[in-house]
Amino acid sequence: MEEKEKEMVKFPYHPHPLTHFNNISELECHMCFSKPNSSRIEGYMCTVCFECNLHKECVESPLEIHHHPYHPPHPLSLRPLSPSESSDTCSCCGKRLGRGWVYHCPICSFIIHLRCAKEPPVLEVDQPKSHDHKLFLLPKPRPFTCDACALLLDGPSLPWACLECGVMIHRDCIDLPRLIRISRHPHRIRFTPSPPLPAHESSSLSCGVCLKVAHNQYGAYSCIKDDCRYVVHSKCAIREDVWDGKDLYGVPEEPEDVENPFEVIDDKVIRHFSHEHHHLKLKEDEDDAGFDGSEHCQACGLPIRIHSGNFYGCMTGDCDFVIHETCANLPRKTWYMLHPHRLTLKPCRNCNNTCSVCARDYSGFVYTCCEENCGFQVDANCASISEPFIHIIHPHPLIPASVPTEDKRCSVCRGWGNYNRKMMECIESDFLLCFRCIALPAKVRYKQDRHPLVLEGRGGEGAKGESFWCEICERKLNPDEELYYTCGSCCVTVHVHCILGEDPLIKTGGYSDPWGKFEVVANNSCFRPLCHRCQRRCPFPIVFKAYDHHLCTLTCLNMFLRFRF
Structure with missing residues (x-):
């Protein structure tokens, strides 16, 4: 080790001395919480607890800055950010402060990231993507509604203004992409300072992602097709689960390849891509007398005798391949509302796969991402869900949750949301529904009832105050708190897990x-x-x-x- 690497310094906010290293580029600095683009950067690291890494440049930051271009009236003091301030916004870039160190004005509420204060100040932008004229920085923080995204930040921030037309824009919105493709719409969409009004001027615009009102006096994204009135809020359009991060301005549009999932051989006879060596014949819903319960749909994994619906069966006598008619029509390639890349449908050969949407194990068909090094995969049941979704137990449409749901619970099963257990939310209330509940079949068949059982629950029709019992496990069922299957004619009720099982997507x-x-x-x-x-x-x-x-x-x-x- 070089002698310079043994140099020790004392940092006032850490109990142990820090050792100097010539290169800590692979480590995250605990002051700015960023990794520089440089492949080599000097810094300090604690070799006692290994819980403090600091860039040399950050350690040597001045404790006070006078006449900073972003806030010339008052001096800015360097200090660590308190946990209560983590959700506040940076007065410079408009993003959440998060964690690390900040420069703060003790006189007013101006506060910026350490990394924002260190960047060379930019006072004007000649050719912004989101506006036709030059923009100038107004160095006095103020609350304002951004003309590019229509959002008013929680705290005062620095506006970028156009002296010709008077618009004010957040720093983060200066370079909004001009032309993009999102997962929620089949056409490309472009940024426009004022989206076109609907054909009937009395009607209002609504965002295609969050379904809330989109005001045409602010910037938004609109469809490039003249006969399509699709509009999306600027911030909704560039969400990570909606947009792949590529600006398609200047990139020629190529038609998407379309592959049919099956070839029609004859009336009610097809050859499916997943079972090309044999033909499949369509059978009616009731035509399952020869099934003993071991036959599962190869795509969704549900038993044919339980799941209601027409299905295709292999015409070869010794082959037990079956697939629901709806599953046989699943497209080979598709866009999905919860992922920014296109997905490809593939048969699954094992049950060690976990769905990236509902976090359940499955052995049916799977949609995988077309992009390299992207591990997103969604089972056929979750992939068949589209938006806006109307569920039998809730009166309002549901859309994918717009905020992380890690600290929230499903309103029905009370399961916690996480990265791989996503939810949909109501646009009218705080109702949340996880995909395990959403993807449950609306109707199932029960061997002890001649009628199909219908999914109900959470105070469904006629259930208020009633006491139900499950026909299978003979335990009490609470209709006000859980989902269940019932027959209105025969008064049969069963738990969801009793009829479908704990692992409903696993085939025999x-x-x-x-x-x-x-x-x-x-x-x-x-x-x-x-x-x-x-x-x-x-x-x-x-x-x-x-x-x-x-x-x-x-x-x-x-x-x-x-x-x-």
């Missing part, structure tokens, strides 16, 4: 994973096997078998395989 068949081989079979005998792991009877439609043992759920199976030695 043989599988293998890094921990061993196992088999999934239909639980259709009069004898319910005992789960080797939890020592309870296996009550669900499928059973897992591994090394001569029965397991009731995928959770029990995984625990058994990992700890069987």
Whole structure:
């Protein structure tokens, strides 16, 4: 180690001395919380607790700045940001302060990121993307509504103004992309300072992403097609789950390739891309008398005898391939409302996959991202959900949640949202619904009832104050707090998990994973096997078998395989 690398410094806000290193470019600085573009940058690191990394440039920042171009009237003092200020906005760039160190004016409320204060000040922009004229920085912070995004920030910020037409724009909105493609609309959309009004001027514009009013006196994105009145708020259009980050200005538009999922052979006969060696014949919903419960749709994974609907079956006698008619029509390539890239439909050969939308394991068809190094994948059930979505238990349309839901719970199942368990929200209330609840089939068939059972719950019609019992597990069912399936004619009610199971998207068949081989079979005998792991009877439609043992759920199976030695 070089002698210079042994240099030690004392930082007032850290209990241990810091060691100098010639290069910490791979580490995140705990003052500015950014990684510079340079491949080599000097800095300091704590070799005692390894919890403090600082760029040398940040450590040497002046404790006070006088006459900064962004705030010339008062001096700015350097200090660490308090947790209560993390959600406040930077007066310079308009983004959340987050964490790290800031320069703050003790006289007024002006506060900016350390990295914003260090950047060379820019006082004018000659050719902004979002405006036709030159923009000038007004160095006095003030609350204002941005003419490019129509948003008023929580605190005062520095406006960029046009001296010719008087518009004021956030710094972050100066270079909004001119032309983009988003996942919510089939055409390209362009930024416009004032989107065109609808054909009837009495009607108002609504954003195609959040469905809220879009005022035409502010900037927004509108469809490039003359006969299409699609409009999106500027900030809605550039959300990470909506836009892929590419500005298509100057890029010629190419037609998207379209592949049909099947070839029509004859009346009610097709050849599907996932089963090309045999023909499939359409069968009516009731034509399932020969099924014993082991036949699952190859696409959605649900049992044919439970899921209501027409289906295709293989015409070869010794082949048990079946697929619902709706699943057979799933497009080979599609855009999805929760992902900015195009997706490709693929058959799945194992059940070690987890859906990026509902966080459930599945073994049916999967839509995967067309982009390299993007691990997004969504099962066929979640992929079939579109917006706005009308659910049987809620009167208002639902759209994908516009804010992170990690600290929120589904209004029905009470499950917590997370990165892989996404939700849809009501535009009229605070109602949230996770995709596990959204993707439940609206109707199912129950072997003890001649009518299809309908999904209800959360105080559905005739349920208020009633006491229901599940026909399968014979336990109490609370209609005011949970979803359930019911027959209005026969007064039959069953829990969702009792009729669909804990792992509804897993098909029967043989599988293998890094921990061993196992088999999934239909639980259709009069004898319910005992789960080797939890020592309870296996009550669900499928059973897992591994090394001569029965397991009731995928959770029990995984625990058994990992700890069987």
